[in-house]
Amino acid sequence: MLLTLFGISILIFVMLRLVPGNIADIVFNAAGMIDVAEKAKLEKELGLDKSIVVQYVQWIGGLMHGDLGYSYVSEKPAIQEILPRIPITAKVASLALAFSILFGVPLGVLSAVRQNTRLDYVLRVISLSGLSIPAFWLGLLILMAFVAWFGSIPIYTDPPHGFWNTLALYSVPAMAVGFRSSALVMRLTRSSMLEVLRQDYIRTARAKGATDRTVNYHHALRNAMLPVVTVIGIEAAFLMGGLIVTETVFNIPGVARFLVEAIRWRDYPIVQNLVMFIAVVAVSINFLIDLLYAVLDPRIRYA
Amino acid sequence: MAVTELVPGPVQKEERREAWLSRLAYYAISHPLGFAGALIMFVFVFAAVFADFITAYGPTTTNSAISLLPPGHGHPFGADSMGRDIYSRIVYGARISLAVGIGSTALGSFFGVVLGLTSGYIGGWVDLIIQRLVDILQAVPLLVLALVMAAALGPALDNTIVAIAIPLIPSTARVIRSNALALREQPFVEAARAVGMSEFRIAVRHVLPNTLAPLIVIATAQLGAAILTEASLSFLGLGVPEPHPSWGRMLSESAAEYMRTAPWLVIFPGLAISLAVFGTNLFGDALRDILDPRLRD
Numbered sequence: 001m002l003l004t005l006f007g008i009s010i011l012i013f014v015m016l017r018l019v020p021g022n023i024a025d026i027v028f029n030a031a032g033m034i035d036v037a038e039k040a041k042l043e044k045e046l047g048l049d050k051s052i053v054v055q056y057v058q059w060i061g062g063l064m065h066g067d068l069g070y071s072y073v074s075e076k077p078a079i080q081e082i083l084p085r086i087p088i089t090a091k092v093a094s095l096a097l098a099f100s101i102l103f104g105v106p107l108g109v110l111s112a113v114r115q116n117t118r119l120d121y122v123l124r125v126i127s128l129s130g131l132s133i134p135a136f137w138l139g140l141l142i143l144m145a146f147v148a149w150f151g152s153i154p155i156y157t158d159p160p161h162g163f164w165n166t167l168a169l170y171s172v173p174a175m176a177v178g179f180r181s182s183a184l185v186m187r188l189t190r191s192s193m194l195e196v197l198r199q200d201y202i203r204t205a206r207a208k209g210a211t212d213r214t215v216n217y218h219h220a221l222r223n224a225m226l227p228v229v230t231v232i233g234i235e236a237a238f239l240m241g242g243l244i245v246t247e248t249v250f251n252i253p254g255v256a257r258f259l260v261e262a263i264r265w266r267d268y269p270i271v272q273n274l275v276m277f278i279a280v281v282a283v284s285i286n287f288l289i290d291l292l293y294a295v296l297d298p299r300i301r302y303a
Numbered sequence: 304m305a306v307t308e309l310v311p312g313p314v315q316k317e318e319r320r321e322a323w324l325s326r327l328a329y330y331a332i333s334h335p336l337g338f339a340g341a342l343i344m345f346v347f348v349f350a351a352v353f354a355d356f357i358t359a360y361g362p363t364t365t366n367s368a369i370s371l372l373p374p375g376h377g378h379p380f381g382a383d384s385m386g387r388d389i390y391s392r393i394v395y396g397a398r399i400s401l402a403v404g405i406g407s408t409a410l411g412s413f414f415g416v417v418l419g420l421t422s423g424y425i426g427g428w429v430d431l432i433i434q435r436l437v438d439i440l441q442a443v444p445l446l447v448l449a450l451v452m453a454a455a456l457g458p459a460l461d462n463t464i465v466a467i468a469i470p471l472i473p474s475t476a477r478v479i480r481s482n483a484l485a486l487r488e489q490p491f492v493e494a495a496r497a498v499g500m501s502e503f504r505i506a507v508r509h510v511l512p513n514t515l516a517p518l519i520v521i522a523t524a525q526l527g528a529a530i531l532t533e534a535s536l537s538f539l540g541l542g543v544p545e546p547h548p549s550w551g552r553m554l555s556e557s558a559a560e561y562m563r564t565a566p567w568l569v570i571f572p573g574l575a576i577s578l579a580v581f582g583t584n585l586f587g588d589a590l591r592d593i594l595d596p597r598l599r600d
């Protein structure tokens with residue numbers, strides 16, 4: 001786990017330094033100035049004149065005791081730029097995840113129990129379209145619907161106050177992001193349920209006179225959930241992709257949109273710390289999922 | 304008489320082609336959704352190949368007289384603010400989408416196969432190192448990695464293909480590795496070794512062909528993901544640059560400004576992306592059912 005994170009840090013760092021032109025170039029090109037001495041001074045100030053190894057060691061050294069460096073653009077400590085944006089993205093992400101479980105699991109079960117009926121076909125086509133529609137287009141369509149029905153679109157630049165306000169406001173982009181995840185969860189729940197429903201112990205349960213409800217929800221679903229939990233875990237980390245475009249569409253000041261802005265500005269300290277943060281979240285979620293296995297399936301033991 | 308029967312004459316060739324056709328028809332009937340997906344894909348490929356013949360305007364031809372023209376009047380999908388015909392741009396956009404989609408999937412599959420085959424067939428410390436590399440690539444979400452890659456390489460068509468191909472490598476490498484691991488122990492590999500075949504030849508000539516089915520399945524699934532990622536990158540302004548007509552960038556140009564006044568600028572490019580990916584997914588699902596029932600998720 002630590003080895004993976006170490007590898008990721010090197011990967012990100014090297015990749016960002018492949019970029020032709022650094023922040024000094026951008027600043028000077030934008031201003032139309034080509035003063036070599038001034039540019040060298042700025043590069044020195046930002047530490048860009050040092051060798052790539054020194055720059056890397058400085059970054060990781062700082063990271064170890066919570067110093068993420070300074071944003072090139074705002075000149076504020078990177079941590080002050082990143083931290084306040086995390087809760088916003090976290091709220092949208094958890095709502096999207098809740099949305100995907102709330103719709104994905106029951107609809108997946110329904111699709112499996114009614115296998116090869118018209119309902120099953122309709123649900124399967126819907127779930128496949130969920131995997132095909134880009135999140136940003138869905139977001140745009142939702143905004144267009146808002147314009148058509150209410151004459152205005154939800155504004156996200158000021159953080160909402162109160163629980164219900166937050167819920168109402170953030171559930172709109174969460175739907176745009178969560179549609180894909182719920183489609184994925186639904187497909188997986190369906191196939192996992194179908195597999196379990198074919199097993200002998202399900203037939204035994206039916207033979208002893210258990211109702212459909214007990215068989216489907218008590219015996220089958222519990223065992224079918226294991227692969228579904230894995231996918232929910234992977235999705236939780238990979239929601240980031242959907243969040244990046246959705247936060248851009250809805251103008252939400254979260255970390256995901258901030259990443260795109262920082263990339264455009266070649267703001268290395270922000271980009272490398274943000275990608276690192278995303279990787280840490282992804283790796284930790286996978287670790288937690290592994291632990292959750294043991295809870296869900298008592299046969300799995302980690303010695 | 305017996306000898307002549309063994310030589311495939313013209314009659315038998317004809318029969319074989321008929322058998323092939325009837326098998327195709329069988330799959331089309333038994334997997335109607337997959338057949339629909341294949342049809343959708345065919346339409347997009349046709350549009351991409353014959354774009355010059357099925358459009359009346361160039362994708363970059365501007366005409367201020369028809370700026371923001373609604374659909375109709377010889378412009379079935381309307382025109383954008385610069386007076387470019389949306390229908391032509393979408394048809395030409397199929398070229399970009401397919402070029403990036405197929406290009407990055409092929410590139411990603413190639414490196415995935417090389418890494419997976421090496422890892423699974425050789426094993427040992429080589430396997431260990433490759434697996435750690437794959438872990439690293441897989442820990443970063445696809446779009447995030449593609450985004451950083453695209454920014455690092457700079458905006459160009461071939462750079463976009465590379466930026467999307469790299470995040471696709473790990474899953475292909477994983478699938479090929481697990482297959483190679485199982486195939487390595489098979490008697491036919493042992494037999495090939497016994498007759499003195501080199502390890503490289505065994506890996507390429509005997510192990511690789513047996514991993515083709517799962518490879519095709521995963522590549523089809525990745526094709527849809529690659530098309531979506533290209534659209535997202537271009538939407539964010541970090542993908543395919545001007546003057547290429549990219550569906551994703553058509554949306555970012557029109558999104559905020561014309562959402563109220565010219566909704567067709569938002570609807571048609573988005574429909575094109577969704578439909579193309581939907582077709583690929585339908586087709587991919589059916590392929591998976593036919594080729595590799597074990598991979599069913």
